Amino acid sequence: MRWYFSPKHxxxxxxxxxxxxxxxxxxxxxxxxxxxxxxxxRDEELHRGEVRAYDRRVIxxxxxxxxxxxxxxxxxxxxxxxxHREIIPDVYRHAGLxxxxxxxxxPLQKPLARLGFYSFDSMTPIVEGTYEASRSAVDxxxxxxxxxxxxxxxxxxxxxxxxxxAASAMIGGYCxxxxxxxxxxxxxxxxxGPVAIVDVDYHHGNGTQSIFYDRDDVFYASLHGxxxxxxxxxxxxxxxxxxxxxxxWNHNVELERAVADEEYLYLLARxxxxxxxxxxxGVVISLxxxxxxxxxxxxxxxxxxxxxxxxxxxxELALPTVVVQEGGYDQVDLGVNVRSxxxxxxxxxxxxxx
Ligand code: OKP
Ligand code: ZN
Numbered sequence: 001m002r003w004y005f006s007p008k009h010x011x012x013x014x015x016x017x018x019x020x021x022x023x024x025x026x027x028x029x030x031x032x033x034x035x036x037x038x039x040x041x042r043d044e045e046l047h048r049g050e051v052r053a054y055d056r057r058v059i060x061x062x063x064x065x066x067x068x069x070x071x072x073x074x075x076x077x078x079x080x081x082x083x084h085r086e087i088i089p090d091v092y093r094h095a096g097l098x099x100x101x102x103x104x105x106x107p108l109q110k111p112l113a114r115l116g117f118y119s120f121d122s123m124t125p126i127v128e129g130t131y132e133a134s135r136s137a138v139d140x141x142x143x144x145x146x147x148x149x150x151x152x153x154x155x156x157x158x159x160x161x162x163x164x165x166a167a168s169a170m171i172g173g174y175c176x177x178x179x180x181x182x183x184x185x186x187x188x189x190x191x192x193g194p195v196a197i198v199d200v201d202y203h204h205g206n207g208t209q210s211i212f213y214d215r216d217d218v219f220y221a222s223l224h225g226x227x228x229x230x231x232x233x234x235x236x237x238x239x240x241x242x243x244x245x246x247x248x249w250n251h252n253v254e255l256e257r258a259v260a261d262e263e264y265l266y267l268l269a270r271x272x273x274x275x276x277x278x279x280x281x282g283v284v285i286s287l288x289x290x291x292x293x294x295x296x297x298x299x300x301x302x303x304x305x306x307x308x309x310x311x312x313x314x315x316e317l318a319l320p321t322v323v324v325q326e327g328g329y330d331q332v333d334l335g336v337n338v339r340s341x342x343x344x345x346x347x348x349x350x351x352x353x354x
Contacts, residue, residue, distance in 0.1 A: 001346035002049040002155045003040055004143045008136035009033050009160035011129025014086045018122035026123070027297055027329045028174035033160040036325065039335025040158070044353050046342065049155070051136070051143045059138055061189075062181045062211050064169035066106065067118055071176060072131045074118075077111040086125035089116040120172035120232075134161055134176040141179040141324045145187055148282075148320040154346050155322055156287075157183075162326040164205030164286050165232060173203065173232055180324045181211045181218075184284040187322065188217040193281035196221060198271060200310065201288025201326040202298040204236025204252065208286065214246040219278045221271050222286075223264070225299060226254035249278075257299040261306040264291070265313070272313050283321045285314065285345070289328035289337040296329050307337045311344025321345065 010030050017026040040046050059068055078087040093103075093116060107113035115126075137159040144157035163180055165173025180197055188195045197212075199205040199222035212218040227236035242250035251274055253267055275283070289307065290298045314321060323345060328334045343352050 002047050002147050004140045005037050005158040006051045006136040006140050009133050012133035014125040014127050035335045036338050039339050054142045062185050067169040075126050088125050089119045091116040093117045124172050141183045144322045145183050148322045157324045159325045165207045167207040167210040178207045180284050180286045181208050184218045187282045191281045195282040196275045196280040197284045199286035202290035206232045206235040214244040216245045216249050219249045221251040223253040258301045260301040283319050285323045286326045287323050288326035294330045307340035308344040308350045311341040314345045
């Protein structure tokens with residue numbers, strides 16, 4: 001199996017995020033990706049492929065081009081108003097700040113108002129290199145897609161920053177461009193048939209859900225901490241099943257706290273049966289390993305032993321598969337858990353060379 005990784009992720013290097021009004025060091029740090037890369041480099045059965053640069057038009061297929069334009073300029077135009085390297089919004093476009101027909105009004109003259117227009121939380125800072133790093137994460141995912149389509153097999157994109165909380169015109173939850181959504185939309189277009197995104201990150205991928213909510217070319221299925229207690233709180237409930245042509249094309253499984261290996265694997269197997277019944281022709285996996293028992297921001301209880309069988313369950317589908325990295329914040333076991341999952345989905349044996 002091939003994996004893809006770009007050192008350009010290092011350009012996104014915020015020192016702080018604001019939680020509960022307090023600047024804190026932040027969990028989504030560059031070291032995460034370096035840890036995963038180091039672990040995968042040790043595995044002789046995983047081969048690193050060459051990352052290509054893709055045209056922005058692929059991103060514009062799922063993101064509002066106005067947001068893409070904005071993200072490119074955001075840091076520079078907000079910089080004069082911030083005492084720190086990071087820019088973090090203070091006013092947000094809450095749903096209550098619009099009446100029908102006004103939701104699209106972008107305050108072009110006020111950089112910080114524009115920042116709040118496109119953001120939904122204070123944990124997603126923008127630094128000088130955020131745009132370039134985010135573009136590189138999309139390049140990483142699309143390079144993996146290219147390989148999966150060429151071989152009909154599995155490829156992994158070590159994307160950073162992650163993407164599944166980013167919607168068409170909204171950043172948040174450490175996410176800027178939705179790597180999985182861009183990849184799935186392009187995969188469906190290239191294969192000429194519907195594809196699935198299976199999101200196994202601890203958090204609900206509200207952005208991915210929103211992007212495809214009324215579409216029947218991408219089936220979105222997610223298992224995640226129930227939004228009544230877990231970020232992003234306002235989406236991810238089991239009754240959100242899609243609308244219009246997309247009705248029945250969204251599937252949320254809410255997990256109680258402390259769900260462990262056996263129950264998780266049972267529920268994942270059922271999700272994969274649902275995916276199978278959709279007759280999709282390709283799969284994108286949003287892989288977060290923040291389901292791990294030692295994850296500092298999550299409350300599930302998966303052990304290290306869960307990730308290999310979790311990956312292997314996807315082999316039932318026998319479809320071109322792109323795995324893209326989302327979350328996972330325990331810096332001790334992050335790398336081994338990702339590697340185990342990849343060996344499972346890649347059809348390698350459990351142990352593997354050291
Ligand atoms: C990004 B990804 C918990 C606050 C949560 C944001 C979490 C973003 C997760 N007290 N902060 O889905 O891993
Ligand atoms: Zn997560």
